Amino acid sequence: MSVNKVILVGNVGKDPEVRHLDSGVAVANFPLATSESYTAKNGERVTTTEWHNIVLWRGLADVAEKYVTKGRQLYIEGRIRTRSYDDKDGNKRYITEIYGDSMQMLGTKADNQGGGTQSSQASQQASTPTFNEPEIEEPAGDDDLPF
Amino acid sequence: MSVNKVILVGNVGKDPEVRHLDSGVAVANFPLATSESYTAKNGERVTTTEWHNIVLWRGLADVAEKYVTKGRQLYIEGRIRTRSYDDKDGNKRYITEIYGDSMQMLGTKADNQGGGTQSSQASQQASTPTFNEPEIEEPAGDDDLPF
Amino acid sequence: MSVNKVILVGNVGKDPEVRHLDSGVAVANFPLATSESYTAKNGERVTTTEWHNIVLWRGLADVAEKYVTKGRQLYIEGRIRTRSYDDKDGNKRYITEIYGDSMQMLGTKADNQGGGTQSSQASQQASTPTFNEPEIEEPAGDDDLPF
Amino acid sequence: MSVNKVILVGNVGKDPEVRHLDSGVAVANFPLATSESYTAKNGERVTTTEWHNIVLWRGLADVAEKYVTKGRQLYIEGRIRTRSYDDKDGNKRYITEIYGDSMQMLGTKADNQGGGTQSSQASQQASTPTFNEPEIEEPAGDDDLPF
DNA sequence: TTTT
DNA sequence: TTTT
Numbered sequence: 001m002s003v004n005k006v007i008l009v010g011n012v013g014k015d016p017e018v019r020h021l022d023s024g025v026a027v028a029n030f031p032l033a034t035s036e037s038y039t040a041k042n043g044e045r046v047t048t049t050e051w052h053n054i055v056l057w058r059g060l061a062d063v064a065e066k067y068v069t070k071g072r073q074l075y076i077e078g079r080i081r082t083r084s085y086d087d088k089d090g091n092k093r094y095i096t097e098i099y100g101d102s103m104q105m106l107g108t109k110a111d112n113q114g115g116g117t118q119s120s121q122a123s124q125q126a127s128t129p130t131f132n133e134p135e136i137e138e139p140a141g142d143d144d145l146p147f
Numbered sequence: 148m149s150v151n152k153v154i155l156v157g158n159v160g161k162d163p164e165v166r167h168l169d170s171g172v173a174v175a176n177f178p179l180a181t182s183e184s185y186t187a188k189n190g191e192r193v194t195t196t197e198w199h200n201i202v203l204w205r206g207l208a209d210v211a212e213k214y215v216t217k218g219r220q221l222y223i224e225g226r227i228r229t230r231s232y233d234d235k236d237g238n239k240r241y242i243t244e245i246y247g248d249s250m251q252m253l254g255t256k257a258d259n260q261g262g263g264t265q266s267s268q269a270s271q272q273a274s275t276p277t278f279n280e281p282e283i284e285e286p287a288g289d290d291d292l293p294f
Numbered sequence: 295m296s297v298n299k300v301i302l303v304g305n306v307g308k309d310p311e312v313r314h315l316d317s318g319v320a321v322a323n324f325p326l327a328t329s330e331s332y333t334a335k336n337g338e339r340v341t342t343t344e345w346h347n348i349v350l351w352r353g354l355a356d357v358a359e360k361y362v363t364k365g366r367q368l369y370i371e372g373r374i375r376t377r378s379y380d381d382k383d384g385n386k387r388y389i390t391e392i393y394g395d396s397m398q399m400l401g402t403k404a405d406n407q408g409g410g411t412q413s414s415q416a417s418q419q420a421s422t423p424t425f426n427e428p429e430i431e432e433p434a435g436d437d438d439l440p441f
Numbered sequence: 442m443s444v445n446k447v448i449l450v451g452n453v454g455k456d457p458e459v460r461h462l463d464s465g466v467a468v469a470n471f472p473l474a475t476s477e478s479y480t481a482k483n484g485e486r487v488t489t490t491e492w493h494n495i496v497l498w499r500g501l502a503d504v505a506e507k508y509v510t511k512g513r514q515l516y517i518e519g520r521i522r523t524r525s526y527d528d529k530d531g532n533k534r535y536i537t538e539i540y541g542d543s544m545q546m547l548g549t550k551a552d553n554q555g556g557g558t559q560s561s562q563a564s565q566q567a568s569t570p571t572f573n574e575p576e577i578e579e580p581a582g583d584d585d586l587p588f
Numbered sequence: 589t590t591t592t
Numbered sequence: 593t594t595t596t
Contacts, residue, residue, distance in 0.1 A: 157591080
């Protein structure tokens, strides 16, 4: 029917917060910054930063919990989702989030080690793999398309 | 530094509103719907619709004014931008918009004519061209890269 | 590790050819045209067409067999794959193909009916759904979705 | 009319070769590797590498000449272009290339310095900016297109 | 507020 | 070999 796709390369603003729903499903939240620079009319170089609310589910949330840390450069592919909630005064408010379907750690080991040891299995792998969210609509054995 | 890219294919919810700033710059706003379907646990087919606030500037706003109409299927490539404003009670609120950098009319003439005549120059062209926003950072003669 | 992503909106050049491997896996092949227009120095409008070799596997190949026809406007998301083969003179040759991971029929019913009847279940539905390739690496069984 | 978009994140295979056409236009060529890993039926982890022929024009070619080096991780956004040429036996052959419209250096300074000094103006800045190709359709003076 |  |  349609396409709702977001591609971001940016830097993590804070370590992820990871919650576990009653169902056991993990959800991770963290801000990701992208920035744009342009030269204003007066010749000055201006940089603006955009903050994206990243939401990751299940396996990707687990990955985030293990490998995503403040400052890290990430590639995120996902979709836009705006949801409403009631604020403390009972007013309806909206928040737009990016549900990540795929994530990449960017940069090489050097960037991503902090104090970690080079031989750490985790930190070594953190610099490489792509992580994909299995698509929710596609059950195992999806050959019997419902349309 | 980073990438902030959105790709949408969806349907226009309302005819665009086009304003002209004091500077003469045109701005168009309209909602675009994307929808997602999946099969719930109980086997029911569920469709959710996401509404995107599209903002187009300058030439793209002019194009929107001429060719974009309610119901039309569009391809939009752009970037996410969240801005704040004060609501009527003086509270700070946020709205996330998609600034379009490129736009495509999708479908063929048949879709896009309504009651219009086939020979109408406008409706005929409406079904084809791609429109690109010249990049604001890139003035004429951009060879003197600032780095 | 990396990202290899292609997004195409174009027109199908020929009806798909669908083969079934010994394993039973279906594979569909068809050409997709994208075109670009620009104004040449002499003021003439020039259009160039690019042909993409689309390859779809399994469920997407089945969908292509049923719904994709010459002339149809499609959205394809996938990845680039170059493979080598030996031509009839024993020379190694290369061909670049687009492996589709997701496909969209674009336009509305009007476009996609040809001479077909409006009540045809198939052609009517053909104008809407998104089809996704389940990712091969992702095992079965992550069904406890929280939404 | 259509969309022909490629998004790559990968590693540069060789230092760019930069040529200057008679018109003075710069062209850079280099290979970029993306890799995919998946678990085969037998449980083994398999990695396949895809090589992309990157072509950059004008300002982007200049940037490539200065900052792009073997091993570097890059984000490239562009389009697919297949062209034919005659091989040494007079046979027509095809090659598919990625014309880059936008490029990002990924990773942080640490990755990209090799033995270089941190204070090097070039290498320091190399880790950040986005570079965009002014769109060819857009007049304002970059008219001597080689194609 | 769209589309199927 | 498509589409406008």
